[in-house]
Amino acid sequence: MKCKLNILVNNCIKFRNFARYLLAIYKVQHNMEEKRILFVSSEVVPYLAENEVSSTSYDVPKMINDQGGQIRIFMPRYGNINERRHQLHEVIRLSGMNLVVNDLDMPLIIKVASIPKERIQVYFIDNDEYFKRKATFTDEEGVLYPDNDERAIFFAKGVVETVKKLNWVPDIIHVHGWLAGMLPIYMKHYYKDEALFADTKIVTSVYSQSFDGTLNTEMINKVKFDGVPADAIADLEIPNYENILRTSVMHSDAVIIASESVSPSLTKFIESSGKPFLPFTPKEKFAEVYTNFYKTKVL
Numbered sequence: 001m002k003c004k005l006n007i008l009v010n011n012c013i014k015f016r017n018f019a020r021y022l023l024a025i026y027k028v029q030h031n032m033e034e035k036r037i038l039f040v041s042s043e044v045v046p047y048l049a050e051n052e053v054s055s056t057s058y059d060v061p062k063m064i065n066d067q068g069g070q071i072r073i074f075m076p077r078y079g080n081i082n083e084r085r086h087q088l089h090e091v092i093r094l095s096g097m098n099l100v101v102n103d104l105d106m107p108l109i110i111k112v113a114s115i116p117k118e119r120i121q122v123y124f125i126d127n128d129e130y131f132k133r134k135a136t137f138t139d140e141e142g143v144l145y146p147d148n149d150e151r152a153i154f155f156a157k158g159v160v161e162t163v164k165k166l167n168w169v170p171d172i173i174h175v176h177g178w179l180a181g182m183l184p185i186y187m188k189h190y191y192k193d194e195a196l197f198a199d200t201k202i203v204t205s206v207y208s209q210s211f212d213g214t215l216n217t218e219m220i221n222k223v224k225f226d227g228v229p230a231d232a233i234a235d236l237e238i239p240n241y242e243n244i245l246r247t248s249v250m251h252s253d254a255v256i257i258a259s260e261s262v263s264p265s266l267t268k269f270i271e272s273s274g275k276p277f278l279p280f281t282p283k284e285k286f287a288e289v290y291t292n293f294y295k296t297k298v299l
Contacts, residue, residue, distance in 0.1 A: 032291055033068035035299070037061070038170035040074045040159050042177030044122065046115070047081050048136065053207055056258055056283075057176045058115070063287050065120055072168065074159045076151070076179065077111055077124035079134040088113045088124060094165050099157045101150050102222045106130070108158050125158035137179065137211065144211060148179070149219035149239060153226075156182040160191055169196055172298055174203045175252070178210065181244045182223070184251035189228040201298045204252040206266060208259035210241035242266050249273055254298045256281075256290075 041057035048054050061071045077088070094110035109126035125131075130151045138144050145151070160183070163170070175183050184202045191197060216222075220236040232251075235243040246269055249255050255270050255277040262270075262280075270277050276297035281289045 032064055032294065034070065035064075035172070035294075036070045036072075036168065036170045037064050037294075038072050038074070038159075038163065038168075038173045040173060040175050040180045040183055042076065042155075042179035043136070044073060044075045047075065047086055047113075047122070048078070052209055052259055053177045056205065056207075059283060060174070060286060060290060061120060062118060063290065065118065067287075067291065071120065072163075072166075072170075073120065073122045074162070075122065075124060076131050076155055077109075077126035078136050079132045080136065081124075083111070086113050091123075094162055097161060099154055099161065100226075101154050101157070102225060106154055108154075108161065110158075110162055123162060125155050125162070127154060127158075130154055144213060144215065146216055149215040149222060152179050152182045152215075153186075153222060155179060156186045157190075159183060160186065160194075160197075164194070164196060167196070170200050172201050172203055172294060174205065175248065176205045176258070177207070178241055178244050181248040184248045185223065185228060185233060186226070188251045189232065190226050201253040202251070203254045203256060203294075203298055204245075204248045205256045205258040206245055206249065206262055206270065208261040208263070213240065215239040215244070249275065254278075254293070256293070 039057060039061045041053065043051065043054035044057040045054045057073070061073055065071050081088070088111045091110045091112050095108060097108045098105040099108050106127050106129060111124040111126055113122050113124070114120065115122060130147065137148060173183065173187070175181065184204060187197065187202055217239065219239040220233055223233055223236060224230055233247055235247045242263065242265065245266060249270055250273065252275060255273070255275050257267065257270060257277065257280045260280050278289065278293045278297070
């Protein structure tokens, strides 16, 4: 009798564990439903050429969209984006605001388009002074634009101000690309008292794709002008690629290593940052691994 009871108990335990396993799988597959994720990227296909940042900035939102999550994508409206081909149009009710960058008023223009066949809306942050030129980050000689620092600040502010106007509260903001790297800093300082974002978590993806040299060395002073404490952005004294990413990581709630070849020093910094982080994951495993990371480490 005692033996039969033990077998019954063991079977019950096995069944319960199996049921938990099935429930865990179900949650991974279905639990992004109704979650709101704002993707903020410096580059997204099909609007710009395919590279690691632009491809991932399309693949991950598509994955969440397919799982029933609510998403928005924001990117800069560079002058080399073909507005007619991609059917961009200005959203008058969202445009018209002036954003202050380095004590100058810069008009914000918002445009929108839909990725064909995916029913995914992409919002474009535009300003003639910063984004009309027919290239992304460098001139024809491959030299970084001297105002890339201000473009990054304008982009970060433009995204947040537009989301406020939309009154769309994201559960997660996922940042891709170095030009989007100011957003975590501004969210944690400049917009820290915005009730709309009280429960929003920030995830930063770190890529190997970088730039040579530094941005404008006045960058740190332009960010300090917006009330960001100097000690929070000390790395921006030398605004090279790695220091910009280090600063973004320190102002994020979680980090994803999005390239197989992120520099050893940046990888070590991420691993020792105390932030939850996801090691590099190949594209074919995005759906399971990214969703699980969002659910268990971020939300």
